[in-house]
Structures are given as structure tokens and as C-alpha cells.
Amino acid sequence: MTTAACMAVGTACFAVPGAQALSISATTGSIALNSGSGVQTVQPDGSGATTVAGIPNSGGISTAWAPDGSRVVSGGQATDQLATARVTGASSPVTVGWPQGSTRGSTYQDAVYWSDGSYLLSSTGSELLYGPSDNSYDPQPLLTSVQEPAADCDTQPTTSPYGTVAFTRTAPCGAATSAIWTYDPTADTVTQLIANAADAEYSADGTQLVFTRAVDGVSQLFTAQADGSGVKQVSSDAADHLHPSWDPAGGRIAYDSRDTATGATTVRVENLADGSTSTISSTGEKPSWQPVRDNTLDRVYGTGAIGIDDAASRWTFDTAGAAHQDGLIAARSAVLVNKDNATYAAPAVSLAAEKQAPVLMTSTNAVDASVSAELTRSLPKGSTVYLVGGTNLLGTGVADQITALGYKALRLDGTDLAAVSARVATQITAAPKWVFVADGSDYHDPIAASTAAGALGYRGLGVVLLTRGTTIESSVQNYLNSLDPATTNLVTVGTNALTAMETTPLSKQWSFWDVSGSSNEITAVNLAKFWWAAPNVATVQDTWTWQNAVAGNAVTATYGPALWSTVDVLSSNSAAYLAQESASVQNVQTFGGNDAYSVQNRADIGNAIGISSTYLSTVWAAGGNLPAPAATTAKSAASPLTTARTAVPAAPASPAAPAAGSASRSLIDAHPARTGARVSQR
Template identity: 30%
Template sequence: MCTTATLVLTATVLVAPAAHADRATPAAPGDPVELIYTRGWVDGFSVVRADGAGTAPFTPNGIDAVDAVSKDGKRLAGRSSGVNDRRIRTVDVDGTKPTNIVIPGDLSGGDPVFSPDGSKLYLDGDVPDDHGNQSRLLVAPADRDATAQPLLPAQAVSCDRFLSTSTGRYAFTRTAPIGTRCDGASSVMLYTPETGVVEPAVELNDAGVEVPVGGFFPSISPDGTRLVYMRMLAGDERAELRVLDLATKRSKALYEGSDMWAARWSPDGRYLAFGVFNTSKRLDLVTGQVNSLGDGQTVPIWANRTVTPSVGVRVYGSNAITTGVATSRFKFDAASSASGARKANVAVLTRSDAFYDGLAGAGLAGAKGGPMLLTPKEGLAPAVSAELARILSPGATVYVLGDEGVVSAAVDTQIRALGLTPKRLAGNTVAETGVAIANELTSAPKEVFVATAAEYYDALAAGAAAGSTPDATVVFSWGNTLPAATANYLNGLDRSKTKVTAVGGPAVVALNSASIRIDATADGRTAPDTAKLLAEHAFAHPKAAALATMATWQDALTGGALIAGKGPLLLATQTTLPQGSANYLTAEAASLDRVVVVGGSDVLDDTVAAQAASLTGPQGFHDFVDSPNGDVKVSIG
């Protein structure tokens, strides 16, 4: 419970879209946001600025705990955590024009707040007057040195704190005195500067009768129509966050918890941000969803520095085959209207119940510019047939991976019936199929990724990397053994022009056993670690990454083709984001702004998806888009 100023946390103000200044326009996923925030807890603070290049602490001319930002984002107000000299400092965001506001008493815990036009600074303090040392609301000019003056006339006992502003109407907390202390019940008051009227905010109770609003930490929405506040729950150490419609006087509970701190509005009025002990939360008032804004005593404050939030998007169908179709629908437009990167040139097809011949398919699909699709051995799944007809122009090539014992001849017939051209890439072994695919891509590769085909993990990550690397191929070992087809392929290359990258421990052993030089290695303790090392090797500052389950291979195969050309494929379990995957997302957060989760929540939990997306956003700020059947499009670079 945090009902007084004893907890040393700065104000929580939500980052918000700069591109949607109109409060009535909801933010689009990935719209630019503006972010300056304070990070710290009791024993010290740092002010951090985030932009497109990442985050970095900075010192805004003596302020190391930002408490407020003017509405235009040009001016900051705050204090130094190491100085208790009854002063609030204001400064432009570039560190110029510093001023000091002196409090004629002791500075209390209420955060300063700028007037809507930025000319004044409101705050509260324990100010001595004829009635003793009282908690008073104060006001001072925001652009020059001054001593703060009382905002309201003196009262016998004054217990006013936590003022917020909107479009000219202010809200604050008035606490009933007990003796000379402000320890009684708290009420929400409204103040209109033009008239000087101070009145209680009122709401309708369950009987429809107007009653004063009991609560604290009030904040009026940017358009002045709603008020959010906190209220303690009877007989409990918990509080609830409530919102009041000032016109209808109806209120409702939004969130319940312990150790909550003041809620603030995003400038577009859609979101609320509030502290919960040493974390910050974001509540979407449209969907009701609550996301984390970051841990580690981080308090975001919106300002005029533009950043781009991470966008997590889940692409999925009802099963593995339709998830593959969903990845195609998500990435490619219909042939009749497609252009540029959204036009599919080919499609790659493999069977849906065995991974071997399809392992290099993601690399082929990525390099050739098409989706990776799955189908039963006996014939085309109806959804796949419809997708081929949708995205491919007449005569386009559909690569079929594996011989007719892997994918039946009936599939070729069905492809021709669609006006398309089937092309088989196959061999007597998985290794031979891999070499056939490699030769289809290029006769002079610049890089060859080698991974075992006895398991699917390493090869799937290698396929996504190959699809994003110009003139790259994937070929296979079989566990620790290098098949003759692969050895012959590698020995036939001009090694002065081609480097060989071993992906995973089995490939390392197989290549060494065959006396084939290894130029680079991605070999982790676990499959997610190997995928992470390969991502570090193959991608410099990627804009996107895909996340797929490691429990099965289908989603990672089609997801690898989806992300090819954009970024790496990372692995997770249904309920856990492995440390290697998490570390990669964190390390590349400055460039990553899309995390594509392939598969439904039955294969990767929502918590895993949200965690992955939050790691790439500034202090966890992210949007999440649900794309069932691939129908909701979000740019992935």
C-alpha cells in the first residue's frame, strides 16, 4: 500500500504515440513513441533517454529523478535524490535554461506537474503559516527562479496533495485532518482556476445517489472527460484503480493490487500507466489488457524523444498446415495485387508429418521469395491449394521437396491443375536432397551452413539464416557423421570463396571427422543457445525475429521461411522463453522492433509471447497484434 509520500518513486507517465496527437485517434501498432524515463529506487536514480539507437543515461543539468514533463515535451522538472534542499529544478530537455523553484517549507512526496501550457509548475509542500506547518498546494513559474506560492487560500488545517492538470481543470487529494496530522480519509477534489471554485468530485453509488469520491492520486484525462484515482479496499492492504466519467458520474474498477503508485494517462487517453511496487504497468482502456512496462524500478515518462515500440505479432492457424498457410498470407499479397517484397515468386512444399526432406526448405523459400507450405503426403490440403492459387501467377514454380515416396505424384498433378509448374528437388537420402536444394540456389555459394538432419533444431535455425544470407546454402550431416553426398559437395567448392559454418555440435564433429575446414561455428549448450549464436553470426542489427516452439518442427520450418530476409529464427518451449533467446532479444533490442510468434497459444503461451516482445521495446513498452490465419498485416521490415 502506498498512500503517503514515504515511498520514493517518481511519477509514472505513459509513453505515447507521437504520430497520433489527436486524442480521438487510437495508436497504430509500432507508431513512434516518445520516451524519457527515470530509473531508480530510494538509494539513487538515473535519467535515461531512449531513441532509435538504444538507451543511455543522461544528466539533464542537475536533475537525476525526472518527475514531470511539459505537455509539449520540451521541459523537465525534478530533483536530485542526494539533495534535500527544498528545491525543484526545471530545465529544457537539452539541459539548457535551468531554474530552481524553492519550497517555503519541506518538500513532500507529491510530484510536480506542469500546467497545460507549460508556463507554471504545480507541486505540494509542508508550508508554515498562521495555522502551523500545513500540506499545501503550491504554484510557481516554470521558466525562472522563484519561490513557490500557495495555490489556494489558507485553511485552519490544510491537507492537500497530489495535484494533476488537464485542459484547465485540476484534481487533487484532500485528506481529513486528525488533530494536526493529515491522517484521515482522502477525498478527490476538483479546482477550476478561472473561477477559483474548489468542489468535491462526485460519483453515483450503487443506489444511483451522488456521493463524494473517496480516494487519492487523482489524474484527469487529457481531454478532461474522465478521472482516474485509487481507493483503498476495506479491511485490506490492497487498493483498486478506478476511472470516473465526469459527465455521467459513473465509475468502475480497473485493476486491483498492493503497493500501487499513481496512475497517469497517455496523451491519447487510451492507456493508463501506474506503478506496482518496483514495476510499471500499462492498462489498455479499450481492451482491458494489462502489460508490463518494465521491471527494475523503472518509471517511464513521455517526452519529445521519438522511439519505436516493439510490436509482437502472433501468426497462426488451427493446425500446423494452416499455420503454414497463415505465414504465407501474412507475408504475401494476392498475385493480382502484389508488388515488391509482398509478391511471391515461388512456393516451396513439403510433407506435413516428417521433417527430413523439408529441412532446407526455409532457406530455399527465403532465397527464392516465397512461402514454405506443408501438405499431407497423399495430396494437397485444400487450404494449401487455395493459397497457391491466391499468391502465385500462372506458370510460377512450386518446389516439391522429396521424391514420390515422400510427397506423392498426385501433388504434382494438383499443382499443374492450378496452372502452376511443379519442380521436384529430391535425392535418395536427406543429405542428397539437401545438396539438390543447394545446387538449385547457387553453384558458387559464399557461405554453407552445415547442420545435422538426424534432429531438426539446428537445421531449422540454419534454414532461416540461409534464406537471409545472399548466396548461402544448407547441407546436412547425419549426427556426427558426414554423408558422402555432403562431403562431395563441400570438397567440390572453391574454399577461397566459400566459408563453411558449422551449426550445432554434431555438425562440428562430422566436419572435423571428414577433415573439412570449419570457418565459423555456432554451437551452444542447448538448441536455443545454438539458434542464438547463429543469429549473432548471421544478422547484424536485424529489424525482426521469429519465435517458434522447439517441441515440434512444423511451425519453425514455415516460420523460418516467413522471417527469412528479415531476421533470425529463435526457439522456445510452450511456457518458457529460454535464456539464450531472451539474451539475444535483449542484446538486439535497439534494432529489433518486430517479434513474430509462429503458432497459437497452445504451442507458445501468451506470457512467453509477451515476454519476447517486451524485451525488444524501450523498457518493455510494446504492442501486440493477433493475426489468426495471417489476415492481420504488420510490417516486418
């Protein structure tokens, strides 16, 4: 979602090119408390106590909210587990286990969401750990042994929407005093921020900290600017003030008030404007204030002479030769497919994503006027236009017209669908890191597989190969036989592809991952779980309209998974996946008009990714163009996704599957998200 899109819905947000809005503000919701036997929520006045299902919290640790308020994280059934669950609708619980390998400590003591919900950041009482919020891989140490000396204990992490982490460091462990330190993921540095302080929490906008400090033997509340300046004491009564939590709207702080004589604890709220306080609970403790924030649904659709392919291109790519528009990228090439042939279009998704190109759909014997117009708008003259398929799909006249428009026409053809997929794969790379194999008899699995391959992005090394049912044609066999199974990862998508790989004799022995399901929708969900860890963006496609999926997935593959759904309602498996990923997914993109997505379908999306559909802002991009900006001006700042997601260390590579792509520390290089046992050829 672009900056302009943020302004159009009147939302204060950050923009990520071609992706989603990241909100930096939130309004006030309920307050989560450790109830002694789990987690409960109450209203800010203490009323409406409700138990959160799926959070045993046997260790009695603090609770924290996802950035949009849809989920909480706290302790699991055992003290070496964390549990997250939704607070509305089905609880959709996620359990995070203890990391494998050497780790200081043996129990979780604190946990918070980080990087706009993509990660969970926790403490063992000694060191800080991080891992994806959907538990797609095990937690691992956040800091190096140099940054976090073994003699020191780091606890009580808190995260800024800008990506910075603040935490309490006691040096050495057991010392009488501690300090607030920060970790900057961009610079990969740790710095002491505030001496003689503990238990900090960032305000929702990341500009302030609240923390505790002992004054005459009593723990009091203090506030400071995020850079550590402007320290101010804001409490002074005789009770210990512990576990402070900001009101997301600002101006109030919830905290534990513990009687220093009896140890009795009540949860109170202080109004910073006048210093007044009120009690909200005498049975709970460790308050955490819920942020309430809108998520975004981007509706991209064709209108008039602009088809869905043109709309997807306009939604993503700058106008060639014109001033750059925030949130768009430059097209480096284009991919043409026949507008009436679904399966031959499937390999175009990965080709387009890895060549930074739109997929445009045209007639067999001539370039449609709308395609010609979009090529001229988006693509610099002299660029390559790939024609996917033989002259029976895109005739010689199409190639001639492309050349006449000032582009280089490069045909990727073959004797059949399998041969075309092998030719497209060769054009992407002769040495792929990831190969996805799917049955080309139906378009659903090939499009899903091609989307996963395209997720590796510009100059990525992912390809899709298509079988004919359970048969691997000679062209695909030849491509596979040219590869080294020891350095190439292979994934079968769907049961026919699995059978084909298991039973077809190849010149080399392969072991591979099987991702399949009892329906196309379930296969796509399983592929999403396998390939993407805690994504911020997801695409939902109408299962009946392949054109929407090919055009849309080609421009969204690098940001997150694509799911299939029926028109009338959001399909149950896709809804369950989005609900489980609701901590991180804050933007869903759809491609197609109201005939592809009913009102109920759109409401279901809002209910799945947020507190409810009430908290869903919709951007209507007719023809791929944004509506006029609303009066509210978007806050300008660097994106926390760009800052934190590219700087946070990547997931540890599976021993059987080296991390794909470049050596950068971005999450996209952590594929696959979940690695299980591989299948071997018979």
C-alpha cells in the same frame, strides 16, 4: 507488420513490407541525468531518483534513450568506452569499445541511438562514429574525409525518426562559433542548416529542433522547424541554457541552467505554452527525456481449414491478380514439403526465403485442399513449385496435381536427407557465398541454419547442407569439393556438424566458423549473435512444433533471427538475447496458437524487448489475416527503416570473410555480425 496491422492496434507507425511497425510518436517517461558517478533517472517532477545499473559513465557524458525507452546509452568504465543498459529488469549491459584504426580524438563525448535503435551514433569531440547498438562490430567513421574535413570538429549528434542526423560543427576546431549541420543518409550529403547554433535535439516526431545560441553572451534556447525555418527564441533569463531535451509528448523542454557567475547547475523544465519553469534536480545534469513507446507482438496462427503454413503465406504474400496490399509482397514461386517429416523440411526454409516463396505442407500422395487453395490464391499461373524430397515424401500424384493447377512442378530429390540438402543447395546456387552445415538427425539446428542462409533474401547466395550425425555423406562432400574455400564462407551449426567438418577428409582444406551451444536454444541464440547485427525483428518459435518454425522462418528470415522457446515461459537464453537487443528489436513474430505460446510466454517477450509487457501491442492474425483496422489512423510517411537502413554504410567486412550479397549499403550485407577465430580441418 503491415500498415493495416498498425491501424488495427491503433498505433501511429510506419510499415515495412512483411516486417514491423516503426513508431514515430512516444509518450512522456522519466528523465535520465548524469549523476556525477553514473546515470540516474527521475520523474518529470524530480521525484523517484533511481540509479541505472551497468552505466559507470566515468567521462560524465550525456545520456540518450533507445526509441522505445527500454535502454540508455552513456559513458563506460573508461572514457574510450560507451555503455548501454536496460532501465527495468536485468540491466543486460553492453559495452562499446574504441574503434580500431585511425580515429580523431581519444574519448567519447556524445552518443545517441539511430535508425530506430539499430545503431549508436557518437562523437569523439572531433568526428562522428556509428556502429550497431549491440556492439556486434566496431564503430567506424560516419562521414567521409570530404564530408568531414580534418580541420573541423563535429559533436553533439541527434537523430530524427526519419533517419536524418543533425550535429554541431565547429569550423575550424576551436572557433568561437558553431553551426547546426545535417547528414542525409539517403542522399549521402551534409548541409549547413542553422548558423550560430549548437547542441540541437530533434523532437520525438522529427518535425522540430531545439538548440542553443549565444545572445549577449548568454546561451539561450531556440526552436526551429526540422528544415531550419521558423527559428524562435524560447528562453531569456540570465542563466546559460545547455543540453536541451524535448519532452517526447511535446510542449516542454528539460535543460541545464548554469549560473553564469557561480557555475552552479540545476536541471530545469520549461513549459513552452506559458514560458514557466520548474527545477527537477540540483545535483544532476545533462537531462535526457525518456520516450515511452509500445513494441509489437504479431501472433500468426491457423484457424479452421487454414493451417499454419497457409497462415504464414497469407501474412506475407499478396493475392495473385488482385490489388497490392500494403506490407505484402508478391510470391515468385512456392515450396512444398511433406507435412509429417521435419528434417526433410529444413532446407525448404532457405530455398523459400531466397526464391521469395511460401513453404506449404501437404500429404504424401495428394495435394491437400488447403495447399491447393493457397497456391491458387498467392501464386501466378506458370510459376515454379519446388517439391522437396523424393516420391516417398511427395508422390507422383502430387507433382501431377501441381501441373494440373497450371504450375511447373520441379522435384528436388536425393537418395537421403543429405543428398536432398545438396540438391536444394544446387538449385539455389552452384557458387554460394555462405554455406551452413548442420546435423540432420534433429530438426532444430537445421532449421536454425537454414534460416540464417535464407536471411540473404531473394536471389541470395546462402545454402544449408546436412550431415548424418558426425558423418558427411558423399553427396554433401561432392558439393563442398566443387567449391573454392578461398571465396566461400562456411559455418558449422551445432557440435555434430563441427565434428563432421573437423574429421571428414575433403579434397580441399577448409577453415570455418563454429556456432554451437550446449542446447538447441543456446545454439540458435549464438547463431543470432553471429549472423544478425542489432535486428529490428525477431521470431520466437515453439521448440516442439517444427511446422510452425518452417512456415514462419521461411517468411521472416530476411528480417531477423529465429529463436527457440518452451511453451510455458520464454526460455531464459532467448529472453536474455532479446533483452540485450531491446534497443533495436521492436517487433517479435510468433507462429502458432495458444498451445504454442502461453500468456506468460507472451508477457516475457514484452518484458524482454521493451520497458515492460505493459508496453506491448499484440496483433492477432487468425489465418494470417489482419483484424479490422482500429479507429486510429496510422500516420503515412516513408519508413525510416527503409530510408536509413538501406542508406547507412554497411559493417566493415572481416578480412577473413568478405561481405555477402550485392554491393548495396544495407545492413543485411554485413554478415556475419561478429567474426571470431575460424576452425580448421584436422
